[in-house]
Amino acid sequence: MKVSEPTDWLHRYALLLACMTLFLVVAGASVTSNEAGLSVPDWPLSYGKIMPEMKGGIFYEHGHRMVASTVGFMTIILAVWLWRADGRMWMKKLGLAALAGVIAQGILGGMTVLFLLPKPVSISHACLAQLFFSTTCAIALFTSQSWRRGADLVDSRGWASRPGAVLWVPAAVLAQLALGAAFRHKAVNLVPHAAGAAVVTGVVCWAAVHLLVHYQRHDALRRTAAALLAVVLAQVFLGVGAYMSRVATAEDPQPMPVMVVFTVLHVAVGAVAMAMSVLTAIQVHRHARPAGAERVEVGEMSYAR
Amino acid sequence: MSQFLLLLIAVLGALLAACGGGSAPETKTEPKAESAPAPPGPAGDSVIEGKVTFLGPKPVLKPVSMDATPACARQHSKPPMSEEAIVAADGAVKNVFVWVKAGLAPGSWPKPSGMVTIDQVGCVYKPHVVGVMVDQEIQFLNSDPTNHNIHPLPRINREWNESQAPKGDPKIKSFPKQEVMIPIKCNVHPWMRVWVGVVAHPFFQVTGDDGTFSLKGLPAGEYTVEAWHERFGTQELKVKVGAKETGKADFAFKG
Numbered sequence: 001m002k003v004s005e006p007t008d009w010l011h012r013y014a015l016l017l018a019c020m021t022l023f024l025v026v027a028g029a030s031v032t033s034n035e036a037g038l039s040v041p042d043w044p045l046s047y048g049k050i051m052p053e054m055k056g057g058i059f060y061e062h063g064h065r066m067v068a069s070t071v072g073f074m075t076i077i078l079a080v081w082l083w084r085a086d087g088r089m090w091m092k093k094l095g096l097a098a099l100a101g102v103i104a105q106g107i108l109g110g111m112t113v114l115f116l117l118p119k120p121v122s123i124s125h126a127c128l129a130q131l132f133f134s135t136t137c138a139i140a141l142f143t144s145q146s147w148r149r150g151a152d153l154v155d156s157r158g159w160a161s162r163p164g165a166v167l168w169v170p171a172a173v174l175a176q177l178a179l180g181a182a183f184r185h186k187a188v189n190l191v192p193h194a195a196g197a198a199v200v201t202g203v204v205c206w207a208a209v210h211l212l213v214h215y216q217r218h219d220a221l222r223r224t225a226a227a228l229l230a231v232v233l234a235q236v237f238l239g240v241g242a243y244m245s246r247v248a249t250a251e252d253p254q255p256m257p258v259m260v261v262f263t264v265l266h267v268a269v270g271a272v273a274m275a276m277s278v279l280t281a282i283q284v285h286r287h288a289r290p291a292g293a294e295r296v297e298v299g300e301m302s303y304a305r
Numbered sequence: 306m307s308q309f310l311l312l313l314i315a316v317l318g319a320l321l322a323a324c325g326g327g328s329a330p331e332t333k334t335e336p337k338a339e340s341a342p343a344p345p346g347p348a349g350d351s352v353i354e355g356k357v358t359f360l361g362p363k364p365v366l367k368p369v370s371m372d373a374t375p376a377c378a379r380q381h382s383k384p385p386m387s388e389e390a391i392v393a394a395d396g397a398v399k400n401v402f403v404w405v406k407a408g409l410a411p412g413s414w415p416k417p418s419g420m421v422t423i424d425q426v427g428c429v430y431k432p433h434v435v436g437v438m439v440d441q442e443i444q445f446l447n448s449d450p451t452n453h454n455i456h457p458l459p460r461i462n463r464e465w466n467e468s469q470a471p472k473g474d475p476k477i478k479s480f481p482k483q484e485v486m487i488p489i490k491c492n493v494h495p496w497m498r499v500w501v502g503v504v505a506h507p508f509f510q511v512t513g514d515d516g517t518f519s520l521k522g523l524p525a526g527e528y529t530v531e532a533w534h535e536r537f538g539t540q541e542l543k544v545k546v547g548a549k550e551t552g553k554a555d556f557a558f559k560g
Contacts (some may be wrong), residue, residue, distance in 0.1 A: 018334065041454055041466045056374045056493035116464050151539035251536075253369050253387035254496035
């Protein structure tokens with residue numbers, strides 16, 4: 001089937017949205033780390049205004065709302081752009097799913113304010129942020145030139161490169177991010193998050209090393225796996241740093257910069273790890289096929305050139 | 306690819322639903338009216354008094370950085386010190402909430418007619434620890450030229466969060482259930498915190514600079530007295546006092 005091709009500008013715009021979303025994750029983490037979650041007691045306005053005086057915790061809370069509004073507006077544009085310019089129906093639907101996700105995320109954010117940070121809502125808000133960021137990264141991949149060039153098929157080797165099996169990697173990372181959010185919002189103690197870190201690091205290392213060993217000459221798989229491995233190892237370091245800085249500053253009367261920086265970086269790199277695990281799963285599904293399987297491009301297309 | 310995406314979304318969605326689960330939000334209800342009023346609480350002429358001390362190296366007070374909020378920083382010639390652990394040279398501990406935790410005969414005591422005042426001045430709650438009776442009114446003032454939000458974080462009473470304009474009208478609040486202690490924060494200025502002990506009877510006190518307390522007007526009996534400190538934790542002592550006697554309850558927290 002010949003369908004219209006996404007343009008380079010659409011891809012660049014999707015990349016910009018992904019970067020803005022990561023910035024939004026940083027802004028959200030700054031709110032929690034600075035204990036500013038309820039510094040603005042009303043929603044959707046802030047102190048009854050569109051633009052309150054940006055001082056103290058209000059800077060973080062209202063700043064987060066401003067970045068979120070920008071990302072929401074950009075997502076509307078992306079959904080419309082995909083609907084009009086991308087011939088793939090599943091991409092049109094993915095654009096709409098992203099829009100639904102950012103709307104749901106905004107509503108969850110409002111609920112955290114109006115209902116005074118109920119833990120299930122706050123944790124869901126944190127989890128959906130990670131999923132939305134992964135979605136924007138996936139859209140950027142799907143609109144890229146490398147994706148348009150088509151799959152570079154290789155025979156699947158081993159359990160880790162089976163499309164169904166590799167789904168467990170992002171699932172495990174998301175579960176770990178949820179435990180991290182639960183710890184940050186004081187729903188659980190550190191033990192489940194620390195235990196989860198060991199499990200997820202093991203799962204990611206196993207999957208990434210498997211891909212690196214078996215697909216050394218496959219650029220897309222090798223690069224994605226290497227990036228995933230590097231990000232997760234960095235995340236472990238940041239997690240240790242975030243905990244140690246929290247313990248070291250426990251008796252300070254306010255959140256200290258060293259703790260805030262480590263914690264915000266830990267949340268942001270966690271989002272990147274989640275996105276990388278999703279992209280890895282997508283790349284494995286795209287390129288690695290069971291040996292002897294027929295080369296059928298399910299869900300893909302040849303572009304009109 | 307569409308099937309794969311659906312599967313991916315389904316797996317991640319299921320995980321999201323699972324991680325967002327947990328217990329339902331706490332239902333907050335006001336106390337039900339009693340069918341019959343409790344009898345008046347017994348009054349007496351006994352006293353329990355004592356001193357709270359800290360054994361060990363004196364905690365180092367840390368300065369509060371208000372640099373990010375000039376309206377707060379301008380009100381201090383130098384950064385104010387944290388009030389979390391104020392220990393005098395002789396070991397006396399300030400801001401300890403001491404109260405009769407158990408031993409009183411059932412009854413009700415009339416709440417004081419006066420209000421307890423908590424002021425926000427220099428972006429610090431004054432005083433740092435207070436005690437009130439159940440339903441006793443607390444007057445929150447904002448003497449600062451900047452806005453604050455008042456956000457109690459109770460476990461038993463109802464949580465609320467309200468902003469207060471610079472030098473705005475007082476906010477009059479009360480807590481209908483006994484709870485020791487309730488932290489109250491200002492999320493605009495994360496160093497701001499006050500602790501409120503809400504007790505069903507009048508036998509409580511907050512220690513001053515000399516670490517002493519005196520619980521007067523108790524009927525003769527045996528009581529469990531608790532001392533609470535935000536950093537050092539809690540301690541309990543059993544004290545028996547006869548009519549017109551004074552019992553001693555000296556607490557010693559260890560570092």
